[in-house]
Amino acid sequence: MSWKVAWKVFVEGRDVTSAMRPYLIDIEVQDKAGSVSDSCSLTFDDRDGQTLLPRDGAFVSVHLQGVLVFEGTVDSCRSSGSRGGGGILKIGAKGFDSRGKVKQPQNLHKDEATLGDFLNDAAKGAGLSEIHIDPDLANISRNYWAAEAESFLHLGQRLAREYHATFKIRGKTAVLVKRGKEQGLPTIQGKVGENVISWDIAPYTGRKVFTKAKVSWFDRDDASFKQEEIEFALNRELPEAENIIRSFAADEDQAKSIGEARKAEAEREGGEGSVELDLTVEAQAEGMFILTGARAGVDGSYRIESVRHKASRSGGSTTMLELKQPGSGVGRDDRKSSAKGAEEAGQGARTGAAASAVGSGGGTGFEGSPELPGQR
Numbered sequence: 001m002s003w004k005v006a007w008k009v010f011v012e013g014r015d016v017t018s019a020m021r022p023y024l025i026d027i028e029v030q031d032k033a034g035s036v037s038d039s040c041s042l043t044f045d046d047r048d049g050q051t052l053l054p055r056d057g058a059f060v061s062v063h064l065q066g067v068l069v070f071e072g073t074v075d076s077c078r079s080s081g082s083r084g085g086g087g088i089l090k091i092g093a094k095g096f097d098s099r100g101k102v103k104q105p106q107n108l109h110k111d112e113a114t115l116g117d118f119l120n121d122a123a124k125g126a127g128l129s130e131i132h133i134d135p136d137l138a139n140i141s142r143n144y145w146a147a148e149a150e151s152f153l154h155l156g157q158r159l160a161r162e163y164h165a166t167f168k169i170r171g172k173t174a175v176l177v178k179r180g181k182e183q184g185l186p187t188i189q190g191k192v193g194e195n196v197i198s199w200d201i202a203p204y205t206g207r208k209v210f211t212k213a214k215v216s217w218f219d220r221d222d223a224s225f226k227q228e229e230i231e232f233a234l235n236r237e238l239p240e241a242e243n244i245i246r247s248f249a250a251d252e253d254q255a256k257s258i259g260e261a262r263k264a265e266a267e268r269e270g271g272e273g274s275v276e277l278d279l280t281v282e283a284q285a286e287g288m289f290i291l292t293g294a295r296a297g298v299d300g301s302y303r304i305e306s307v308r309h310k311a312s313r314s315g316g317s318t319t320m321l322e323l324k325q326p327g328s329g330v331g332r333d334d335r336k337s338s339a340k341g342a343e344e345a346g347q348g349a350r351t352g353a354a355a356s357a358v359g360s361g362g363g364t365g366f367e368g369s370p371e372l373p374g375q376r
Contacts, residue, residue: 002313003021003311003313004316004317005064005065005279005311005316005317006063006064006065006066007027007062007063007064007065007311008062008063009024009027009042009060009061009062009063010060010061010062010063011054011058011059011060012055012058012059013059020042020044023044023045023046023050023051024042024043024044024045024313025043025044025045025088025312025313025314026042026043026310026311026312026313026315027040027041027042027043027062027064027309027310027311027312028040028041028043028308028309028310028311029062029064029069029070029308029309029310030306030307030308030309031069031284031285031306031307031308032285032305032306032307033166033179033285033286033304033305033306037072037094037095037096037098037168037169038070038072038094038095038168038170039072039092039093039094039095040060040062040070040072040092040093040094041090041091041092041093042062042090042091042093043088043089043090043091044088044089044090044091045086045088046079046081046086046087046088046089047086047087048087049087051089053077053089054074054077054091055074056074056077056099057073057074057097057099058073058074059071059072059073060072060073060074060091060093064279064281064309064311064317065279065281067281067282069281069309070093070095071095071170071171072093072094072095072096072170072171073093073094073096073097073098074091074092074093075092075093075094075098075099076091076092077089077090077091077092078090078092095168095169095170095171096169096170096171096172100126100127101125101126101127101152102126102127102128102151102152102153102169103151103152103153104126104151104152105149105150105151106122106125106126106147106149106150106151106152106155107147107148107149108121108122108125108146108147109144109145109146109147110144110145110146111143111144112141112143112144113141113142113145114138114139114140114141115133115137115138115139115140115141115142115145115159116133116137116138116139118145119131119133119138119155119156119159119174119176122147122152122155123152123174125152126151126152126174127172128152128169128172128173128174129172129173130172130173130174131173131174131175131176132173132174132175132176132177133175133176133177134165134176134177134178134181136178137163137165137176137177137178140253140257142250142251142254143250144250152174153169156169156174156176159176160176162257162258162261163178163257163258163261164178164179164260164261164262164264164265164268165177165178165179165261166178166179166285166286178264179264179268179286180264180267180268180286180303180325185284185286185287185288186282186283186284186287187287187288187289187290188277188280188282188283188287188288188289188290188304188321189289189290189292190275190277190289190290190291190292190321191291191292191293192291192292192293192294193293194293195277195278195280196275196276196277196291196293196294197276197277197278197318198275198276199273199274199275199276199291199294199298200273200274200275201271201272201273201274201275201291201294201298201302201323202271202272202273203271203273203297203298203300203326203330203331204236204270204271204326204330204331205269205270205271205272206238208265208266208269209234209238209241209266209269209270210232210241210242210243210262210266211231211232211234211238211239211240211241211242211266212229212230212231212232212240212241212242212243213229213230213232213242213243213244213245213258213259213262213263214227214228214229214230214242214243214244214245214259215227215228215230215245215249215255215256215258215259216228216245216248216249216255217248217249217250217251217252217254217255218248218250218251219252225248226252227255228249228252228255228256228259229259230256230259230260230262230263232263232266232267234266234267234270235270235328235329235331236270236331243262243266245258245259245262267325268303268324268325269324269325270325270326270331271302271323271324271325271326271330271331272305272322272323272324273302273322273323274320274321274322274323275289275291275320275321275323276318276319276320276321277318277319277320277321278317278318278319279309279311279316279317279318279319280319281309281319283304283307283319283321284304284307285304285305285306285307286303286304287303287304288301288302288303288304289301289302289303289304289321289323290302296333296334296335297330297331297332297333298330299330300326300327300328300329300330301326301327301330302323302324302325302326302327302330303323303324303325304321304322304323305321305322305323305324306321306322307319307320307321307322308320308321308322
C-alpha cells in the first residue's frame with residue numbers, strides 16, 4: 001500500500017525516509033499542554049527482524065506535509081509478535097532526553113530572588129542550556145525559594161500547578177508560560193461536513209468548577225493567619241462552591257497568585273471534549289479551535305489541550321484535538337423552543353376538551369357521571 005500523506009524522518013540529521021518507506025506502518029505524534037513531554041512513535045513491519053534497531057538516545061525529527069511536527073530523542077524500542085503473525089517494532093521518542101539530569105534530585109535554595117533567577121539555576125543543574133519563562137512569572141519575587149530533593153521535572157510540574165502554567169522541556173530548552181495566554185499560535189477552524197470527521201464535546205461540566213478560592217497565609221507582622229479570597233467571574237451561573245486550598249502560602253502575594261491560578265483553572269475546566277479532523281499539521285497545544293456546524297450550544301471556541309497527529313500507509317491521516325476552556329456563549333442554546341410552544345398548544349386543547357366534557361355531564365368519573373352497575 002502507498003502512503004497518502006507526505007512524510008520525512010531524519011535520524012541524527014540524516015534523511016532516512018527512503019530506507020524506511022518499505023517498512024514503516026504508521027507515525028503518531030502527540031503534543032500536550034501542561035507538564036507532559038511531546039512524544040512520537042514509529043511502527044515498523046519487522047518480519048524476520050529486518051529493521052535495524054536505532055541507537056539509544058538518537059536524535060529524531062519528523063515532518064508531515066512539509067511541516068516539522070516533532071523533534072526529540074529515541075526513548076524506547078519495543079518488539080512484539082506472535083507465531084505465524086510476524087513481528088512489529090515500535091520506536092518511541094520524547095521531546096527531551098529523559099535519561100539525563102532532568103530527573104536527578106537537586107537540593108538548592110535561593111534567598112531574596114525572583115522565580116526567573118531560581119529556575120535558571122535549577123535548569124543549569126539539570127544540564128539544560130536555557131529556560132524561557134513568562135515575564136509575569138519570571139518577575140515574581142520571594143525571600144526564599146527551595147527545591148529539596150526535587151528533580152527539575154518535579155520542580156517545574158509543582159510550580160506549573162501553583163501558577164496554572166504550562167511547563168515543558170524540548171531538547172535542551174525548558175519553557176514555563178501561563179496557560180491560556182495568547183502566544184501567537186494559529187487558530188484552527190473546524191467545520192462539520194468539511195474537515196471535521198467526528199466530535200464528542202461536553203460544552204459544560206460541573207465537577208471541577210468552583211466560584212471562589214480561599215488561600216490561607218501567615219502574616220509575620222501581625223503574627224496571625226489570614227485568608228485571601230478570590231471571586232471567579234465565570235460565563236455561567238453556578239451555585240456557590242469554594243475551592244479551599246489546604247496548603248499555606250508564604251505571604252499575601254503568593255496567596256493571591258495561587259487564588260488567581262485556581263480561577264484560571266476553573267475557567268479551563270468549564271467544558272471538555274475531542275474533535276477528529278483531517279490531518280491539520282498547524283494545530284498546536286494551547287492554540288485556539290473554533291467549531292461550526294455541530295449544533296447550537298456546542299459551536300464556538302475552545303482551547304486546545306493536546307494534539308495527536310496520526311498517519312498510516314493504509315488508513316490515511318488524521319488529527320485528534322483534546323479541548324478545554326469553552327468560550328463565551330458555548331453551552332447556551334438561545335433558540336426559541338418550538339417543542340415548548342407545541343406542548344402548550346396541545347395542553348390548551350386538552351384543557352378545552354375536558355371543560356367541554358364537564359359542562360355536558362360527560363364521563364369524567366366525578367359528579368354528573370352515570371352510575372356504574374352495582375354502585376350505591
